[in-house]
Amino acid sequence: MAAPARGNILIDTEECKGCGLCVESCPPECLELLPELNAYGVHPAHYTGAGCTGCGICFYCCPEPGAITVYRLAPPTKPLVHGDAQDKVQGESHAAAL
Amino acid sequence: MSTNAKNEAQASEIQAAGYEVTHSKSPVFYSVYERKGDLQNQTHYCPGCGHGIAHKLIAEAVEELGLQDRTIFVSPVGCSVFAYYYVDVGNVQLAHGRAPAGATGIKRTRPDSIVISYQGDGDLAAIGTAEIIHAANRGEHITVFFVNNAIYGMTGGQMAPTTLVGQKSTTSPFGRRPINEGFPLHMAELIAQLEAPVYVERVALSDNKNIMKARKAVRKALEIQRDGKGFSFVEILSPCPTIWAKDPVEARKWVAEAMIPNFPLNVFKDRVHEPVQNAVVPHHTVPETLEIGDPRIGTQTDVHLHAGTAGAPGEQSAPVTARTQQHHFDTFGIKVAGFGGQGVLLLGQLLTEMGMREGLEVSWLPSYGPEMRSGSAHCHVCLAKQRIGSPLLSHPDVLVAMNEISLRKFAPHVAAGGLILYNAARLPEDFQLPQARIICIPASEMADKLGSTKATNIVMMGALLEETECLLPATAEGVLETKVKKVALKEINRKALAAGRDFIDHYVRVGAVSQPDGFAY
Ligand SMILES: Cc1ncc(C[n+]2csc(CCOP(=O)(O)OP(=O)(O)O)c2C)c(N)n1
Ligand code: SF4
Ligand code: SF4
Ligand code: SF4
Ligand SMILES: [Mg+2]
Numbered sequence: 001m002a003a004p005a006r007g008n009i010l011i012d013t014e015e016c017k018g019c020g021l022c023v024e025s026c027p028p029e030c031l032e033l034l035p036e037l038n039a040y041g042v043h044p045a046h047y048t049g050a051g052c053t054g055c056g057i058c059f060y061c062c063p064e065p066g067a068i069t070v071y072r073l074a075p076p077t078k079p080l081v082h083g084d085a086q087d088k089v090q091g092e093s094h095a096a097a098l
Numbered sequence: 099m100s101t102n103a104k105n106e107a108q109a110s111e112i113q114a115a116g117y118e119v120t121h122s123k124s125p126v127f128y129s130v131y132e133r134k135g136d137l138q139n140q141t142h143y144c145p146g147c148g149h150g151i152a153h154k155l156i157a158e159a160v161e162e163l164g165l166q167d168r169t170i171f172v173s174p175v176g177c178s179v180f181a182y183y184y185v186d187v188g189n190v191q192l193a194h195g196r197a198p199a200g201a202t203g204i205k206r207t208r209p210d211s212i213v214i215s216y217q218g219d220g221d222l223a224a225i226g227t228a229e230i231i232h233a234a235n236r237g238e239h240i241t242v243f244f245v246n247n248a249i250y251g252m253t254g255g256q257m258a259p260t261t262l263v264g265q266k267s268t269t270s271p272f273g274r275r276p277i278n279e280g281f282p283l284h285m286a287e288l289i290a291q292l293e294a295p296v297y298v299e300r301v302a303l304s305d306n307k308n309i310m311k312a313r314k315a316v317r318k319a320l321e322i323q324r325d326g327k328g329f330s331f332v333e334i335l336s337p338c339p340t341i342w343a344k345d346p347v348e349a350r351k352w353v354a355e356a357m358i359p360n361f362p363l364n365v366f367k368d369r370v371h372e373p374v375q376n377a378v379v380p381h382h383t384v385p386e387t388l389e390i391g392d393p394r395i396g397t398q399t400d401v402h403l404h405a406g407t408a409g410a411p412g413e414q415s416a417p418v419t420a421r422t423q424q425h426h427f428d429t430f431g432i433k434v435a436g437f438g439g440q441g442v443l444l445l446g447q448l449l450t451e452m453g454m455r456e457g458l459e460v461s462w463l464p465s466y467g468p469e470m471r472s473g474s475a476h477c478h479v480c481l482a483k484q485r486i487g488s489p490l491l492s493h494p495d496v497l498v499a500m501n502e503i504s505l506r507k508f509a510p511h512v513a514a515g516g517l518i519l520y521n522a523a524r525l526p527e528d529f530q531l532p533q534a535r536i537i538c539i540p541a542s543e544m545a546d547k548l549g550s551t552k553a554t555n556i557v558m559m560g561a562l563l564e565e566t567e568c569l570l571p572a573t574a575e576g577v578l579e580t581k582v583k584k585v586a587l588k589e590i591n592r593k594a595l596a597a598g599r600d601f602i603d604h605y606v607r608v609g610a611v612s613q614p615d616g617f618a619y
Contacts, residue, residue, distance in 0.1 A: 008117045012105050012139070019145035019339075019346040025306055042145065057306045059121035060313065063143060063150025065157065065184065066123030069109070074118045 005030075007054020008071040011045050015067040018042030022058035022068060031058060126157035126166050126186055133183045142180055146346020148303045148336025148353075149178050152245050152316075155309075156214065157185060159317040163324060169212045170204050172197045174226075176218035177251040177338075195226020198233035201240045207487040212323055213240045220250040223259040223283050230289070234329055237294030241319045242331045244285060247338035248357060255341040259283040262360050267341075282360060286333040290366035296328035298367040302335035304354035308363070318370075327374050335361055425458065428483050430568050431491040434555075435476035435508050436500025436521070438466060441555030445498065446477035448559065448581065452573045453481040461489035474503060481568060496566060497534075498558050500541075502526055509534065519561055521554060537565065537602070544597050550587070553594035560598020571599060 009031075011022075016038065022045050023031045030051040033043040045067075054072035062068045113119075123129075130138045143150045160169050170188035173181040174197050182189035188211070192200040201215040215233075222230050222244050233240065249267060250256040257267040257274060260282050264273040274282075290298040297319060301312035312334055319330035335357045339349035432449060436442040443464045453460035461480045467473030478491040493513040499505035500521045509518055512534040523540040541557035556578070563571050578591045 004115065008112050008115070010105065010108055010112060014102065014105075014139045017140065017145035021146055021346050021350065024347045024350075040140070054117075054120060056121045060151070060154070060309050061306060063145075063147055063154075064141060065127040065150065065154055066139070068121070069119060069123070070121035071112055071117035072120045074116050 002050075004073065005050060005052045005054075006073050007052035008073075009047050009052055009054075009058065010069040010071070011047065012067050012069075013038045013044040015064045016042070016044040017064060017067075018044055019063065020045070021061045021063070025057050025061040026052075027055065027057065028053060124154070124157040124161045126161045127153075127184055128186045131183045133180065141184060143177065144338075144340040146337060146339040146349055147177070147251075148247060148334070148338070149245060151303050151309065152216075152243060152312075152334050152336060153178075153181065153184060155313045155316045156216070156243060156320075158313070159320050160185075160187065160212075163317070163320055165212045165320065165324065168210060169214065170201075170208070172201045172204070172213065172215045174215075174217040174221040175252070176221045178216060178218060178245065179252070181216060195221050195224070196229055197221065197226065198229045198238070198240065198242065201242075202233055202236070202238045203487060205238060205240050207485040209239075212320065214320075215240055215242045217242065217244055218251065219244070219246040219248065219258045219260040219285075220253075220256075223285050227259075230285070231292075234289045234295050234331065235292045237296075237329045239323055239326060239328055240330075241323045242329075243316065243319070244331065244333045245336045246285070246333055246357075246361065247336045247341075248282075249338055249341045251338045251341055260285070260361075262356060265356075284361065286331065286361075286364075286366050289331050294329055295331055295367055296369045297322050297330040297365075298333075299331075299365045300333040300335065300361060300363050302353050302358055302361075302363055303337060304335065304350055304358065308354075311363070322370060327370060333361070335363075425456070425481070425483065426567065427481070427495075429486070430481040430496075430566075431494040431513075432479040432481070432496045432498065432562070432568075433476060433491055433494035433508060433512075434479070434498040434500070434558075435504035436474070437503075438473050438475045440475075440500045441552060442475045442500055443477050445555040445559055446479045448574070448577055449479045449481070449562075449569065451577045451581070452569045453479075455573050455576065456569055458482060459484065459486050461486045463489040474507075476504065476508070496562065496568075498562060500554065500558070505529070509536075517566065519558055519565070521558060537561070539598070539601055541598065544601070545590075545594055548590050548593050548597065550590050552587070553590050556591045556594035557598040557601070560595040560600075561602050562598070563595075564599040564602040571595065 018033055020033055023033055028051040030048050031045055032048055034046045038044045054070055056070045059068045059070050141150055160166055166187055170190060171181060171185050173179055173191040175194035179191060182191055190200060197215040197217050201213045205213040246260050248260045248262055248265060249258050255268045257270040257279060261267055261274050262282055263276055266273050270279055286298050286300040289295055299315045301315045302308045303312060315332045319332045322330040335353050337349035337353050339346045342349050342352060344352060434442050434445050446462050450460045450462040459482045463478040466475035478489060480486045480489055493511055495513050495516045497508050497512045497518045499518060505520050509531050512518055514533045516534040518534050518536040520536055520538050521541045522538055524538055525536060539561050542551055542554045544557050545551050545553040559574060563569055563574060574595055582588050582591055
């Protein structure tokens with residue numbers, strides 16, 4: 001089984017307006033707009049469930065204060081991160097963006 | 099399951115899998131927005147609007163700097179007019195373009211607060227140009243976040259001063275032409291030209307990197323205010339997908355591709371490391387200043403010695419007597435109202451001058467029609483031990499009504515338990531007022547007898563001082579001595595002041611106090 005992603009996100013579909021900015025901004029492209037509509041009649045954003053690095057970019061690109069919550073895998077995660085070189089490089093480039 | 103419950107369940111699942119929250123809604127936002135029954139989770143902004151991102155950056159900085167309890171957020175007119183529904187700090191919403199003026203007042207009266215003036219480009223660069231330029235030029239210790247979306251968003255897309263050359267709007271349907279509409283205003287550059295501002299930067303909400311730069315700038319601007327350094331200004335280029343008729347992703351690109359080349363991103367001014375020039379924010383109040391040992395201060399005994407005696411002409415043109423401790427109020431509001439020519443505004447000025455001489459903070463706010471001498475006129479006088487936040491009195495402690503029209507018009511606004519001094523022998527038959535005490539004084543007749551109707555206001559002043567003891571009669575005598583030039587009038591005024599005081603002493607104190615239904619004598 002693949003190691004769990006370093007990051008995770010939760011999208012509040014009651015708050016999301018489906019603007020798509022998070023989808024456009026996510027470096028590992030792990031967000032999408034759902035085909036179904038939410039209660040407001042927009043396609044809310046959705047985490048595909050794999051690849052989130054927890055960089056937080058989607059959080060800052062999203063205009064809604066509480067639509068996105070970003071998580072990172074709690075320490076100790078060192079061996080896991082070291083073991084995945086590619087993931088690490090990506091993580092650093094995101095950190096720089098932050 | 100409701101969406102909320104679903105979210106909570108998902109959140110616990112994520113945490114159970116070993117994840118920790120790193121970015122979430124700031125507690126500087128209300129958890130629920132009490133604006134409309136069915137829309138309490140979302141802001142009112144269009145999808146992809148930059149205002150939301152700007153709010154988030156500000157909320158995060160306020161949170162991280164620990165300023166939530168001290169922050170007062172001034173919302174403008176524009177799409178962000180409702181910011182007070184979202185940010186859980188002190189909130190004030192002001193008239194179009196006036197946010198920097200209001201922010202000035204707030205900061206000066208509450209120097210420990212962190213005051214944010216949040217404004218759009220129509221608000222700040224069109225109708226409010228004067229306010230922002232002067233607040234910046236005075237180096238007010240406030241922080242201005244200027245959200246430039248090159249358009250009037252709220253009103254449906256009219257041209258703003260920041261609209262780009264060639265950009266279409268409802269009022270420039272063929273694109274802005276400099277020959278007709280002038281060139282876009284570069285506010286950050288303009289503000290940076292002024293002497294006082296400490297920090298001026300332009301940032302953009304165009305992409306991840308620039309949003310992160312904006313985040314830093316917002317934080318820095320607030321740090322500058324926290325550290326008492328002076329005026330900070332951050333211009334934020336911001337997408338307005340709706341009016342630009344672009345989808346949110348395209349709109350963000352348009353910020354990068356069209357706006358940034360016209361409005362270059364830059365730190366235009368940064369004097370953070372220079373010594374603070376106008377650090378005393380704001381200046382001490384009059385009472386504070388006097389307590390720091392002003393040589394002109396008379397002691398309290400002095401005051402009593404002088405009380406009741408008229409100062410010799412020419413002696414001590416503006417004696418200052420620090421008796422602040424003795425004033426029985428923290429703030430005292432007097433409204434004087436009547437007809438132009440009755441000395442309404444002058445009475446207010448005299449009271450203000452007296453307050454100053456007694457070491458109080460004072461304000462005088464006149465209101466009169468274009469007629470000057472024949473319309474109705476009134477003024478508001480504030481006497482206070484602290485800084486005065488607003489010179490406008492919604493509920494004065496005392497109303498001096500010089501005529502019946504003023505009595506009827508303003509009496510209902512007098513504070514509960516307040517006082518009305520009415521210039522007439524008796525109240526109008528049908529007049530009723532439960533909440534305030536009324537004393538009728540035939541001041542005009544009394545002044546006539548003394549030789550000049552003009553002294554009516556001084557008779558009222560005597561009565562006011564005697565009845566409320568808000569200021570010393572001796573101070574009044576001193577002020578009249580220096581303000582009134584004509585010798586004949588000086589004498590009449592002295593008598594008028596004494597007559598007003600005597601009236602209260604002899605007629606009112608002796609048991610003939612009028613009450614709601616009643617008459618002074
Ligand atoms: C005194 C006054 N004049 C005009 C208006 C109409 N008005 C409301 S919002 C607005 C412009 C808002 O544009 P901007 O400040 O750029 O804010 P945005 O909506 O773009 O964020 C105008 C002209 C008003 N409310 N009050
Ligand atoms: S935190 Fe970063 S990686 Fe994860 S969804 Fe958001 S943008 Fe993508
Ligand atoms: S950026 Fe925010 S509002 Fe827009 S789609 Fe993503 S979660 Fe929804
Ligand atoms: S009209 Fe423009 S500025 Fe106003 S809320 Fe919509 S996108 Fe934002
Ligand atoms: Mg605008």
